[in-house]
Amino acid sequence: MSLLKSEWRKLIYVRAHWGLLIAAVLLSALGTGVTPLILENSRETFGFGLDQQQAVDSVYANAISGYIFAIIIGIMLMAGEFRHGTAVATFLTAPKRGTVLANKLGMAAIAGILVMVISTGAGIIAGLVGMSFYPDAAEPSSEIFLNTMVAAVVSGAVLGIIGVALGTLIRNQMLAIVGALIYLFVIDPILLLLWPDAGKFLPSGLITGMMALDINSPELGFDTSNYLPALSATLVLLGYGVVFAATAIATSLRRDVE
Amino acid sequence: MTIAIAFGDLVKSYGKFNAVDHLSAEVQQGRITGFLGPNGAGKSTTLRCLVGLADPSSGSAEIFGKKYRDLDNPLSRVGTVLDSRGFHGALSGKANLKVVAAAAGIPDARVDEVLQMVELTEAADRKMKKYSLGMKQRLALAGAILGDPEVLILDEPANGLDPAGIAWLRKFLRSLASGGRTILVSSHQLAEMQNTVDDVLIINKGRLIAEGPKEQVMGGDTLEEAFLKLTGGALS
Numbered sequence: 162m163s164l165l166k167s168e169w170r171k172l173i174y175v176r177a178h179w180g181l182l183i184a185a186v187l188l189s190a191l192g193t194g195v196t197p198l199i200l201e202n203s204r205e206t207f208g209f210g211l212d213q214q215q216a217v218d219s220v221y222a223n224a225i226s227g228y229i230f231a232i233i234i235g236i237m238l239m240a241g242e243f244r245h246g247t248a249v250a251t252f253l254t255a256p257k258r259g260t261v262l263a264n265k266l267g268m269a270a271i272a273g274i275l276v277m278v279i280s281t282g283a284g285i286i287a288g289l290v291g292m293s294f295y296p297d298a299a300e301p302s303s304e305i306f307l308n309t310m311v312a313a314v315v316s317g318a319v320l321g322i323i324g325v326a327l328g329t330l331i332r333n334q335m336l337a338i339v340g341a342l343i344y345l346f347v348i349d350p351i352l353l354l355l356w357p358d359a360g361k362f363l364p365s366g367l368i369t370g371m372m373a374l375d376i377n378s379p380e381l382g383f384d385t386s387n388y389l390p391a392l393s394a395t396l397v398l399l400g401y402g403v404v405f406a407a408t409a410i411a412t413s414l415r416r417d418v419e
Numbered sequence: 420m421t422i423a424i425a426f427g428d429l430v431k432s433y434g435k436f437n438a439v440d441h442l443s444a445e446v447q448q449g450r451i452t453g454f455l456g457p458n459g460a461g462k463s464t465t466l467r468c469l470v471g472l473a474d475p476s477s478g479s480a481e482i483f484g485k486k487y488r489d490l491d492n493p494l495s496r497v498g499t500v501l502d503s504r505g506f507h508g509a510l511s512g513k514a515n516l517k518v519v520a521a522a523a524g525i526p527d528a529r530v531d532e533v534l535q536m537v538e539l540t541e542a543a544d545r546k547m548k549k550y551s552l553g554m555k556q557r558l559a560l561a562g563a564i565l566g567d568p569e570v571l572i573l574d575e576p577a578n579g580l581d582p583a584g585i586a587w588l589r590k591f592l593r594s595l596a597s598g599g600r601t602i603l604v605s606s607h608q609l610a611e612m613q614n615t616v617d618d619v620l621i622i623n624k625g626r627l628i629a630e631g632p633k634e635q636v637m638g639g640d641t642l643e644e645a646f647l648k649l650t651g652g653a654l655s
């Protein structure tokens with residue numbers, strides 16, 4: 162418990178972590194709040210409008226878009242120790258590095274859940290506000306809010322864990338964050354284009370699958386039925402986390418601490 | 420006498436270079452031992468091996484017959500100040516110590532206590548990166564005594580202290596030692612060490628060159644004279 166408490170203090174004392182939470186809330190709220198407007202103004206592109214339930218659902222599903230910040234917080238919790246040199250104090254206090262890592266993974270899961278629940282909640286509220294300008298729009302499906310919140314909790318935990326695993330593997334914080342961003346927003350989409358069938362096993366495809374959406378937009382080449390079911394997607398994503406963390410324990414966690 | 424710290428044929432190599440080269444030595448309990456050697460002699464590397472931050476290439480470094488990693492709640496037995504201090508610049512001195520205290524299961528009240536002992540109470544809530552070198556050094560000392568340990572391992576704790584700070588440190592170490600603690604302290608300030616330590620341990624190029632009670636190693640000279648003779652007077 163004491164290590165978890167220490168990790169909690171590291172989480173809440175560092176102002177940058179609060180900055181990430183605020184950024185996640187803003188991204189999610191703005192993104193979700195303006196989606197109705199975008200959907201309504203580009204019916205041709207998307208092939209559906211707000212008179213359809215799946216369109217309204219996709220508005221609320223956008224509330225989950227802060228997930229990148231869950232990964233970043235995970236990365237910072239671990240790589241930050243090396244960047245600021247606090248790894249020295251951490252490992253002097255708790256020299257069993259595997260135990261430290263286990264507690265960090267736990268705290269990153271909690272941090273990821275908090276970031277995702279708060280930002281997704283803010284996003285849904287912004288979505289409700291945005292939708293209030295379209296009184297003639299379809300009703301959202303009954304499960305969409307619950308599904309989105311469940312996806313927020315699960316993805317927050319999993320992505321926080323993946324972040325820590327990445328941060329352990331790549332000790333350089335900037336490199337790890339920039340690498341994660343480039344991977345998720347550049348490399349992953351390219352791989353998705355090259356091998357559409359493999360796409361559902363790639364992180365962003367898994368994240369989409371994890372959200373259990375039901376959206377079909379042939380115009381965008383986007384059909385959620387191509388993705389893994391939510392549970393399998395979550396398990397595969399966790400599998401990535403386990404592989405990263407295991408590699409980290411076997412390699413970089415054994416290295417000398419400067 | 421009881422042995423508090425023992426190095427057994429300790430080797431730490433970086434590539435082909437042995438930063439610590441088959442070092443065997445002992446530190447007696449309840450005494451202040453000065454750990455001396457020219458720049459690059461391998462003092463910091465030895466200490467980092469001792470506290471488990473660096474893995475020895477071969478040999479052993481033990482405290483009370485155990486590897487640091489195998490001590491339960493090590494902070495309650497060993498306090499450490501290294502050249503890399505382990506504190507977060509964006510956090511206050513107090514917040515930094517509270518993070519460590521939580522991990523070691525030490526109550527927060529003890530944080531205020533040690534801050535007072537190192538005379539940092541007024542600066543406790545300021546960001547660590549705004550501290551002067553001497554204040555950072557005091558904060559590191561506060562961290563080392565947080566768990567009220569019986570052994571202190573200090574790598575150049577006088578570094579960056581002004582004359583008043585050095586006098587303060589001397590008193591501070593003596594008061595810690597008078598409570599029966601074991602202190603292993605590295606330093607380049609030999610006149611100061613001559614005043615402070617009971618035993619000395621001198622290394623050069625990773626190898627042990629002298630070990631024992633200060634008077635015996637000095638043999639009538641000052642510590643500085645003895646040191647320069649033993650190390651050939653040159654930097655390694």
Ligand SMILES: Nc1ncnc2c1ncn2[C@@H]1O[C@H](COP(=O)(O)OP(=O)(O)OP(=O)(O)O)[C@@H](O)[C@H]1O
Binds near residue numbers: 433438462464465
């Ligand atoms: N991580 C490392 N990688 C490679 N070489 C290293 C590393 N750490 C230390 N060394 C080398 O090991 C030798 C001993 O260094 P160390 O820092 O232990 O000396 P020191 O006795 O503490 O010196 P100083 O009095 O200057 O602090 C030096 O030659 C140094 O360059």
Ligand SMILES: [Mg+2]
Binds near residue numbers: 462463464502
């Ligand atoms: Mg040194």
